[in-house]
Amino acid sequence: MIVQAPQSGPGLWPGSQITGKPQPTGKSQAGEPIIEVKGLYKSFAPKAKPLIYAVRDLNLAVGRGEILGLVGESGCGKTTLGKLMLRLERPTQGQILFGGQDIATLGFTALRAIRHRMQMIFQGTANAFNPYYSVNRIIGEPLENYARGASFSERTEMVVSLLAQVGLGPEYLGRYPSEMSGGQRQRVGIARALILNPEFVVCDESVSSVDHAAKDRILELLANFRRERGCSYLFISHDLASVAKICDRVAVMYLGNLVEVLPRPDSPPLHPYTQALAAAFLSPDPRRRGNGKALFKDGAEIGTRPAGCPFSDRCLYAMGICHKAQPLLTDRGDGRLAACHLESNP
């Protein structure tokens, strides 16, 4: 259930949290994380000079039962990181520890043995589904691979019960992706990912391109699954309101780097980029027009990477050192990590 909680403090993050969730336990230091990446690099053009990394020296852990938000500019490597964690992409370098096992270099067959424990919810676009597959086959396919003992009717039963949980009736079994709206497809995508009871789920923009009512239903659904089955999520989104509602911690990426990890979605951001991101949130109140002023310099080269700190060419507070050395992600207390040369909140 989504209940609006009173705004807690002057956090720059809009909205309210979903109540009744367990206290954040997902800090990498507390307990064993379900998945952890260490020194992860990914380059799509390994021969290009200079080397361009979609993901660069990334260290991040998702705790058991935790919902970790991942925000950042489009093209900053969020989706790539999600796919790397699930080994739908092969990392160029680095470790991916899933339940303690390094899966970074496993082959196709070895990965099949653990695929059912980790799933991805793809964006609800038409491309996410085989156009010749009905909903029953789409959701039932993972079952065919992992619930081999089950008969067709048993599998259909499981699909129907999960469909009901995502709010679609059994009449959707025979539908094809082209016959459904974006919101319906999104829910089918969720059902496909959850049918195997995964321990870790990557939600890639699961609530973009659906309207507000549908968004709330989907968030509620994800929260329910977490509560009932204790799975963990990496929640990739650019919708800060949704991130604020559902996530325990929030990681912020910029140009392939992790620049900040907030211990709570409503903690005030420290990194100038996170501040810019929060400031760009648009209020649905026309009187507040102009409040969402950009807190970054425009006119920087998009897609190119400056020397030193990746944000240095757009940052309002860039100093001399920012153009020379890349800041490391350091602990700023309270479980907050930030990669910035600035000592404190500017």
Add this chain to the structure above:
Amino acid sequence: MIKVLLRRFIRRKSAVIGLALITLILAAGLMAQRLAPHDPYAVNVVAKLKGPSMEYPLGTDQLGRCVFSRLLYGARTCLGTGLLVTLIITLIGVPIGIVAGYAGGAFDNLAMRAVDIATTFPSSMLALALVGIFGPSLHLLILVFIGLWWAPFARLVRSMVIKVKEKEFVLAAESGGSSRLSIIVRHIAPNVLSPVIVYATLRVAAVIAHVAGFSFLGLGSQPPTADWGVMLSDARQFLTSAPMLLIWPGLAIMLSVLSFNMFGEGLSEALTPDPSEMAKVKEDTPLPSRAMASCPEGAKAERPHPEGVGAEAPLAAPPRPPAEPGQPAEAIVSIRGLKVYFKSGRSVVKALDGVNLDVRRGRITAVVGGSGSGKSVLALSMLRLIDPPGWQEAGTVRVAGRDLGSLTEKEMRAFRGRQVAMIFQDPSGSMNPVAKVKKHLFEAARTPYSQRTEALEDFKVALARVGLNDPERVLESYPFELSGGMCQRVMVAMGLAAKADVLIADEPTSNLDLTTQAAILDEFFRLRDSGLTIVLITHDLGVVAQTADDVCVIHEGRTIESGTVERVFLHPAEEFTKTLLASVGASGLAA
């Protein structure tokens, strides 16, 4: 799905005729033994070079053999060769193409080098050379065609597979634990099937024509084989005395090649819907709105619509004066009583059921509504792009004073892009993946070849204006090399390059992060200030509140309320608008 394809296929007369001819010729060849009145090799010198008679339906040749019987048996050789060669090159080319495309790596390299080698040999030359060495033989020809023609097939399939395997459903199958074989057979193969079928059909025609040609030259089938090419070759000597001898095999070859080509093209059209076809359909069937415009009904639609709540001249008397009173409040787009219906199975879905909208020149007008409210259909209506099974049931769409229903398809093409440009929701999906950005811009701006160099400078400016700061690199990029946000910016730049008066943006920022969204919306402000009219279609009330001047709320295909943003958002008149605004409040209105 199959039903739809079948219907699309049947609608093409040429394709159906092609299929009928193929069936006929195939049946003739298969049942030659029963149908033929004579043994095709039975010589009857007494009755040589006879005209048609009861005994010899098409007469006899120089040896008194029955021409009709020889034609029937010839169908066996010709179609048989065509189908056999095609079957084998399909069996070789398709698996190689699929595996090379899916697996990549060393096998791909090896396969593609083999393809390169095979495609460098001209098939006719190789056939001539081998015939020179081994002597004429049909089997040799078949081997040559198989040896060379699998290669372009494999290459075609490989490129299709590469395109399909990037799609997310293939990743989803991998993530769902499917084996490689299952991914290939169940997810990739069906999605590359349609070009494979079309290519194979057209190949059959090519093989028939080639084999007949070689046999005619005496390099393929040898006399006395019942082969159309051989018959043609034999008949040459009797060109003056018995010209019909030449006509029959010629006709047979022509008809069979033609029928496969017609069938193949019909298939390809049925399998790939193309926009010009829909336009054609529209011209064939009277457009309801066109009929409306010529009858008094059209005038009726101009009057206040009793159904639409915000219908009474939505923006004529807003509670507040327009933000900038100096600006002319002229409506550049004016929609009245628009109804667009879709046929879904046996029922009719009313996507739009009485929409009224005025878009004032030089302002940003937002159309806001939930999923399924008909927003996107409304956008398409402004370009008259409603495809079957949808149609415009009633109402008028006027842009710059012209009723779109009264324009011909040709005028409409000039109108789209020139006056009204559209940015689609899924930018990477609506761009051609194999065309560079500059090509998209040339097409959008309809730049003549002679002016392309100068146009590039304009494009760089346009790309810089939408916040792409390395325009030269972007111009040379393919859409898949750009991120979603960059693609979206390129789409905006395409609208700019077309110098359109009205830009319709369908969820332009819904897939973008906030900083990119802020930059694009900033760009919209700048564009509006330079005189462009923008229609912003979105479900994001934050975007509307911070960007739009006017807003029109639609729900279930009807206009609920419209007016200036301040009026509608701060003093909503309708219950639905209030609920809508409240739902946002719950999800993020920082008070």
